[in-house]
């Protein structure tokens with residue numbers, strides 16, 4: 001599959017967190033030079049000198065061919081760029097990168113979130129900041145630690161330009177990471193953003209000891225919210241039912257390996273948000289996306305009671321038990 005003329009010989013990854021590092025690791029075994037941009041000089045040093053990222057991906061020996069840099073100009077000339085900074089910082093990083101970029105370079109959004117200040121998805125942020133780029137999204141069920149260890153995974157690669165999309169799918173797939181091409185860019189990034197908020201709810205249910213029946217209920221009704229929101233936003237139903245939607249929801253809600261799920265679990269156990277966030281350096285996207293998601297849903301008159309409850313708990317306006325009682329006592333209605 002793919003257009004040989006678009007074969008990627010060099011790939012740059014913007015973001016030296018767990019996911020950027022895991023992607024660098026898996027792609028370094030394909031036939032491409034991989035360069036990772038990290039914001040922290042100690043991570044650049046760790047990767048170049050010791051082939052590890054002890055802060056964000058401890059315990060993984062990285063391929064010595066991966067080069068790291070703190071200079072955005074050095075990563076701008078690659079055949080494709082993977083953008084993996086946290087959602088609330090992506091605009092700033094892309095703005096710094098923009099002036100170094102050639103026209104038409106494919107930029108693949110791998111971050112999952114909605115910008116709080118604007119309510120925009122990352123693809124829209126990219127289009128605003130780097131209008132000359134070809135936009136793509138890589139999303140699906142994939143814990144960085146699994147991918148970095150070479151365990152099998154399957155993800156969606158979305159790009160409206162079919163030739164570029166198929167070329168990216170071919171070049172970024174590996175024996176361990178199987179990609180499926182889609183032209184639904186918004187649908188592919190919507191699932192990954194919304195599931196982080198829903199995973200906090202699933203974690204709360206677990207932390208509160210509400211049982212596996214309640215867990216199944218929250219994931220299923222959460223998916224109903226994701227689908228309702230996706231329909232109104234213009235995502236395709238098959239995308240929402242695919243890897244980037246239902247697939248990532250199942251993964252993230254079902255494992256405490258998820259930062260979002262484990263944060264919810266902590267809240268359910270009675271810990272405060274600041275206690276939980278104070279003890280971690282990793283980004284927990286759902287905490288920041290919840291407000292943006294609820295704002296967008298309200299503006300489009302989409303009912304999302306679970307996302308609303310998560311938002312109210314995060315804002316400190318609602319207790320966990322009140323939120324659960326509120327969800328259980330909503331007026332009875334047809335299942336949709």
Ligand SMILES: NC(=O)C1=CN([C@@H]2O[C@H](COP(=O)(O)OP(=O)(O)OC[C@H]3O[C@@H](n4cnc5c(N)ncnc54)[C@H](O)[C@@H]3O)[C@@H](O)[C@H]2O)C=CC1
Nearest residue numbers: 016017018019020039056086087089111112143144282283
């Ligand atoms: N970790 C995972 O398993 C996966 C993560 N993702 C997504 O990838 C994105 C990045 O997450 P991770 O790599 O896990 O991050 P991480 O939690 O491992 O590391 C935090 C990252 O945030 C960066 N950062 C902190 N402050 C910043 C600032 N002011 N400006 C720019 N960058 C800043 C750090 O440099 C570091 O790269 C997120 O949107 C996440 O949802 C997607 C799939 C899997």
Ligand SMILES: O=C(CO)COP(=O)(O)O
Nearest residue numbers: 140141142143258259260
């Ligand atoms: O997006 C992810 C898996 O697909 C990672 O989820 P967390 O950010 O909740 O750890």
